Amino acid sequence: MNISHQKVDDVNANIKVELAPEDYNPSVDKAIKDQAKKAKLPGFRPGMVPTGHIRRTYGKSILFDEINKLVNDKIAEYIGENKLEVLGQPLPLDSDADANYNWDFKDTFSFNYEIGLAPEFDVPFAKETQFTAYDIKADEATLTERVKNLRRSYGKMTNPEVSEEGDVLYATLKQDKEEGIEKTTSVRTDIIEDAKIKKALVGLKKDDSVKIDVKKAFKVEDLARILGITEDEALALDVTKFELTVKNINRLEESDLNQEFFDKLFPAGEVTKEEEFHAKVKEEVENLFKQNADQKLRNDMYTFGMEKVDVQFPEAFLKKWLKATNPNISDEELEEGFADFLNNLKWTIIENRIVTANSLEVKYDEVINLAKERIYAQIKMYNINEEPTDEQLNQFAIQLLQDREQANRLFEEAKALKVFNHLKENVTLNSKEIDYVAFEKLDK
Structure with missing residues (x-):
């Protein structure tokens, strides 16, 4: 041979x-x-x-x-x-x-x-490569909003006689023309964009009416949902003046800061004072901010690597291979997604070169632990008080990894995390303190 x-x-x-x-x-x-x-x-x-x-x-x-x-x-x-x-x-x-x-x-x-x-190139990350690692602080406005949302989530619904800002109006919207649209629906006043219209909906009682310009009041997607029409139909409305008639007023009252409320959010007895509650909220918010900061750093590293590695790929071969392995894909679909495919391929090669050059290894225990983290987060999303045992999480994780597609996805995620942690230790990170509002504006 x-x-x-x-x-x-x-x-x-x-x-x-x-x-x-x-x-x-x-x-x-x-x-x-x-x-x-x-x-x-x-x-x-x-x-x-x-x-x-x-x-x-x-x-x-x-x-x-x-x-x-x-x-x-x-x-x-x-x-x-x-x-x-x-x-x-x-x-x-x-x-x-x-x-x-x-x-x-x-x-x-x-x-x-x-x-x-794969094209030959040098991995562009070195000790002298500099990135900004943001330390995001929880400002008072963000904490106040988070507390308000938590209290509203566990509050109770009431039906006051007079509307206030933030109420939900159950109302009839009637277009100001013959045989126009008429729809009885719920209108959230907090999503209204025009300040004058929002103010006009304060102080209303049952059966009160007010005329509003719906295109000024709502985003297209919200208007389409409220009127039960498509977004194209919402954009094409020839008459935008509607009469809003109140049928009922719904208000979500914020929960009191008492033990019953604390025990709904945290294990029973863990939080007993208002100061402890606010400290917990701050801890939760700043932990989320750490994730946001890490994601920003990962995005910056990705952008840097993609810009520095300027190479050619065997595009004709890759298109032929994609067609051979996906016989049902059309030429149009192939061309449409090919640029994204090449970007993903380039970053995968960069990651693999870092893994190989530094003898990085993704261990089974790391994949299991990542699966447990994802499962735990999902459980807490739907039931904040449920606290699964480590044994239960382990069983769930093993079951999840029996699905080949899920196992491959988690392995790739674990590999990406290992590469990210390696880069953090082997480039220069300049720490910068920033508040959340300023952080949100960084990429805009």
């Missing part, structure tokens, strides 16, 4: 595999014997079918399968031994389609494949 490769250019190459009968016949003979032992054919006792009969009846099919397996295995070995960083999988060259073989166990075969190679 002879395997060799020849570069076409920096990112394309061809692999040639040559097989003589002595290369493939041992595995073909073994496969025929195995088939004879398992075959159940009329006129023969189980396991007693002569190998000659199997060779005559199924020989060419077995030969084809064994050669295909042998070639694939040997190409994979060759790629590994020669440390070729291959993109996608090898594809048979079109010229091989014209090859004419007898498939009589005496042929000398020659197979040619095209491969795409």
